[in-house]
Amino acid sequence: MIRFDTVSESTLMVHLADEIDVSMTPLIARLVGQIQADFPEQLIDLLPSYTSILIHFHPDKITERVLRERVQHCYQQWQNKPCSTQGKLIELPVFYHPDVGPDLTALAASQAMSVDEVIALHSGATYTVCAIGFAPGFAFLASVDEAIATPRHAEPRLRVAAGSVGIANQQTAVYPAQSPGGWQIIGNCPKPLFNPHQEPMTPFQVGDQVRFQPIDRQTFHSLGGEIWPHWK
Incomplete structure (x- = not known):
């Protein structure tokens, strides 16, 4: 299933599924990589998510029709073939x-x-980066074991510490910066995950795999971690 929606004269939305399915992530990542390789000068930005890709392009350098045809062609080639991460x-x-x-x-x-x-x-799980959004460097990771999958808080916290590791249903993520948030916070990662002054700005790309390594308090502090005193 593939569907296109014209969002604006320079923005095209590609829908690849109607429901979240982690098995779609390698295909979405592959499509994003192919589009970037095919049209390096014609694109402004690509925003992949769990089920779609938002393509922002230069309308004076490429037409929406050409983009649609290329995406459609790649999708038809790959949709029924194994697509490893x-x-x-x-x-x-x-x-x-x-x-x-x-x-x-x-x-x-x-x-x-x-x-x-x-x-x-x-x-103990290996997670797939399915989307990046909400905040710069915020990677949505799936899937959390059903035994610990827990809904978001009904009322979000006003401040969640940078590095906070959270669970929201079958998703998990690390907050790259202090922000409001309603996820269930179970730990903290002291490694910086977003820096606008470096390239790439974040280590995550859709299709990457993530594993969490438990560390003790001493190691946490040695890596620059700090205890957050403002939980509310």
């Missing part, structure tokens, strides 16, 4: 502790599990 593996250190993960204990209790069991399940 081409992305890199990113390993992120995480200090799992109530001092930096104010929801860790409650999440464990709600699932009738120990804190160590929650940590083992969360850090």
